[in-house]
Amino acid sequence: MSEKINEYFDDELAIQEAEPTTKRPPLYKVILVNDDFTPMEFVVHILELFFSIDRENATRIMLEVHTSGKGICGLFTREIAETKMADLNAASVEAAMRIIEGTARSMGLEVK
Numbered sequence: 210m211s212e213k214i215n216e217y218f219d220d221e222l223a224i225q226e227a228e229p230t231t232k233r234p235p236l237y238k239v240i241l242v243n244d245d246f247t248p249m250e251f252v253v254h255i256l257e258l259f260f261s262i263d264r265e266n267a268t269r270i271m272l273e274v275h276t277s278g279k280g281i282c283g284l285f286t287r288e289i290a291e292t293k294m295a296d297l298n299a300a301s302v303e304a305a306m307r308i309i310e311g312t313a314r315s316m317g318l319e320v321k
Contacts, residue, residue, distance in 0.1 A: 236284040239293050241270070243278045251304060256282060259296050 239260075241252065249271055256267035260282050273280035285293060310320045 234286045237287055237290040238284055239282040239290050241274045241280050241282055241297075243274045247301070249275065255297060255300055259293060259300070 241256075252271040252274065253264065253267045256262045256270055257264060260267075262270065262282070270280045270282065282293070313320050
């Protein structure tokens with residue numbers, strides 16, 4: 210007979226394999242919303258650049274955004290979706306700054 214470690218337990222161990230408790234994180238849609246100011250070619254460009262979407266599908270998404278008011282760019286985890294959103298916003302601001310600079314130069318103003 211096995212010797213007891215203490216009065217409550219004996220020296221034999223019951224081993225049960227642990228089940229993994231991980232699960233896939235939820236996915237979030239990154240949605241582009243139409244506005245009347247962003248050029249269509251710029252929308253196609255950002256879809257290609259930030260979402261690695263080929264030109265044909267980027268054009269299809271851009272037309273969906275243009276006609277229905279919004280379009281889905283992809284499904285991502287929350288962290289990646291937030292990063293994509295920040296990248297898109299930064300790209301839009303940079304593009305707007307270039308347009309403003311070009312307009313100012315065409316008016317004869319010096320841009321520094």
